[in-house]
Amino acid sequence: MxxxxxxxxxxxxxxxxxxxxxxxxxxxxxxxxxxxxxxxxxxxxxxxxxxxxxxxxxxxxxxxxxxxxxxxxxxxxxxxxxxxxxxxxxxxxxxxxxxxxxxxxxxxxxxxxxxxxxxLKVENVGASFHAKATYHDSCAGLRECKIKEEPRKLLSNVKGLELVEMNDVETCCGFGGTFAVKFDPISIGMADQKSINAKNTGADCIISTDLSCLMHLDGHIRKKGMGLQTMHIADVLASGW
Structure with a gap:
């Protein structure tokens, strides 16, 4: 290819x-x-x-x-x-x-x-990542690219990774590009809800296909001292080999 x-x-x-x-x-x-x-x-x-x-x-x-x-x-x-x-x-x-x-x-x-x-019909890349994680469905991934099972299939084959689902997993994180600037209070509230739902799973990190979402969530998590890591799925799949 x-x-x-x-x-x-x-x-x-x-x-x-x-x-x-x-x-x-x-x-x-x-x-x-x-x-x-x-x-x-x-x-x-x-x-x-x-x-x-x-x-x-x-x-x-x-x-x-x-x-x-x-x-x-x-x-x-x-x-x-x-x-x-x-x-x-x-x-x-x-x-x-x-x-x-x-x-x-x-x-x-x-x-x-x-x-x-x-x-490529690839679901196992031989990755290894020892952590408990939850996956965030980005609005663009879920609704515009119709991606739901693909990231989960890949993550299910990562050795040492325990994947747990959060409540309201398909709800927006609040970034939305300029939305986060134009509607700051709403955006922060949505990030707070998403971060709390992720934290309540007991996960160590949030994984997604979109760094824009992760960047937004990471800023909120750091400010609140919630102790969650954010990772793009490519970084997870490139781990351990």
Whole structure:
């Protein structure tokens, strides 16, 4: 499998080790991984803020940066960004000559766990991580990428990991991009509820497919002194080997 890495802005700037760990897992699974250093944003922030013309310009660059054949998959450690490409690029480029190219890009763009389980047919990467953990379903992963069982299948095969479900597991953590800034009190309340539910499981850490959610939760957890760790699933799957 040929994989083009799509590394979202905040992963590149704040959590680069997660990107390296994703490469580690993909290469172990037999993929040939490439990275286009010219890549930038997928355009989601501008689109969500209502600047659709600006978003279209950024999205056009993204399409060019990730051009390839039907066997060149685009894989990212972020369901949020993948969900935007899959579900909203058609809106951005509606009634434009680029729509056909957009459709082809959508069909080969995958979130990391979705790609492992449903394309590579891999559920056990040989990882080992001794902890009690709970999994957070990100809104984008669950609702936009339709990911539910894939991360859990992968985590169930991690040696030493005990996975427990929290109450209201499908409820938003409160991040929502600019939502966390525009509606700060609501966002904090949602993060508090999610963190308490995770803590009540007795877990040591919260695992998710989306570092945006984890970054938001980690800030709240640290402020409250709740003693929970947050980890991206790629970091867990790259552990112990």
């Amino acid at each position: 040929n994989v083009q890495l799509f590394i979202p802005c905040f992963v590149d700037q704040l959590f680069p080790q997660t990107a390296f760990n994703m490469v580690k897992v993909l290469e172990k699974a037999g993929c040939t991984v490439t990275y286009n250093a010219n890549q930038t944003c997928c355009g989601q922030p501008a689109f969500n803020a209502g600047f659709w013309d600006d978003a279209r310009e950024v999205c056009s660059k993204f399409i060019k940066d990730f051009s390839g054949t039907s066997t060149d998959y685009v894989v990212a450690p972020s369901a949020s960004c993948v969900g935007f490409v899959r579900n909203y690029y058609s809106t951005v480029f509606e009634n434009t000559p680029q729509l056909g190219e957009v459709q082809r890009l959508k069909e080969r763009t995958y979130e990391f766990t979705d790609f492992l389980v449903n394309v």
